[in-house]
Amino acid sequence: METKTAKILDGKALAAKIHQELSSRIRESQAKIGRPPGLAVLMVGDNPASAAYVRNKERACAKVGIASFGKHFQAETTQKELEEVIAALNQDEQVDGILVQLPLPDHLDAVTLLHQIDPDKDADGLHPVNLGRLVRGEAGLRSCTPAGVMRLLQEYEIPLKGKQAVVVGRSILVGKPMALMLLEADATVTIAHSRSQDLSAITKNADILIAAAGRPGLITADMVKPGAVVVDVGMNRITDASGNSRLVGDVDLESTAGVAEFITPVPGGVGPMTVALLLENTVTSYFRKVGS
Incomplete structure (x- = not known):
């Protein structure tokens, strides 16, 4: 029997595309500004x-x-x-x-x-004024990592409306703004965290599972609903017995890729998107200030 493997949500490729778009917008406007x-x-x-x-x-x-x-x-x-x-x-x-x-x-x-x-120069989108704008659904600079995740889902035309989304992690950097952005896209959102009872029962309900807890390999295949979209925000540096260090996410990619329909790799998934959205926030602020 052929083993199914999840399609990769390629943040690196999308980030390169965003870089190109920003570059041409800047080139066109710089002489005028x-x-x-x-x-x-x-x-x-x-x-x-x-x-x-x-x-x-x-x-x-x-x-x-x-x-x-x-x-x-x-x-x-x-x-x-x-x-x-x-x-x-x-x-x-x-x-x-x-x-x-x-x-x-x-x-x-x-x-x-x-x-x-x-707040209008807050490239990371973390100032309380910008978080308040997000809560209210108003325009403002958005927190880069969750905004990058949303852009990745949009690029791959992953439907969010009415879907069950689970965010594992409740940090002000990722978990909370991520939940708000998913809610804004009409998903039904659950926030789980280290104190949640029976985490596996919660994550197995997710059509869209966002892992942002900062714990290597926390999410395993048996915690994922077949056909789910799994986004790994974790960036954990681990060192093996021979002293070699490498970057891993919060998701056990190898096992989970056999269950999920889409998955992000670490590195090369959410990381490049965070930097791309940081640049985009800066450019948004630039154009807003010069009124073009």
């Missing part, structure tokens, strides 16, 4: 994973024609210094998007810093 869009990424300390993410974002900016105003601070930088930098960037006409790369050193308060960012 007189400057490119600008993104400022603030990084504090020398966390190697953060440094890799920031490099990746800056490369992506260069590819589409967004100017990078990256600032790298010593680990001992104070809260006040960072707040002053954000205040200056809020006023800077060249800068359309601002984001603070997490995690920050322990002595800094990330939430307070986020609150200092002008």
Whole structure:
């Protein structure tokens, strides 16, 4: 008997397509506007994973024609210094998007810093004003990872209206905004988390299953409804016995691919979409500001 295997939701390919679209929009408008869009990424300390993410974002900016105003601070930088930098960037006409790369050193308060960012320059879409706009169904900058998931589902013409969607994870970064976006698309949404009783019984009801708990291999084949769409938001670095490290998701891809109809790989699924939507938020802010 032939073994069925899930179709891949290719975030890498879709991200490349979005990059191309943004690049041509910027090229067409830049002469008229007189400057490119600008993104400022603030990084504090020398966390190697953060440094890799920031490099990746800056490369992506260069590819589409967004100017990078990256600032790298010593680990001992104070809260006040960072707040002053954000205040200056809020006023800077060249800068359309601002984001603070997490995690920050322990002595800094990330939430307070986020609150200092002008909501219309909030490239990550995480400011309370933008989350409030999402709750109310109003236009605003959307949280990049869940917005990237929605775009991926749209690209593959996966119907959401009236479907049972389960989001595993309730973080403000992914789980909560993800649930709101699915609700906005007329799905029936359940949010499950580490304290949910009988997680498997909940996930087996899902036509659309979004795993965003940050626990490697949490979702196994027996937890997935046959023919479901499985989106793996997890990004977990694990090290094997011989010291080699690799990136895995929250879903056991190998077993689950035999049950699901569509699945996202890790890496190459949601990750590239997060960066693409970050660039898109910056460009949206740019066009809104210049009124074109």
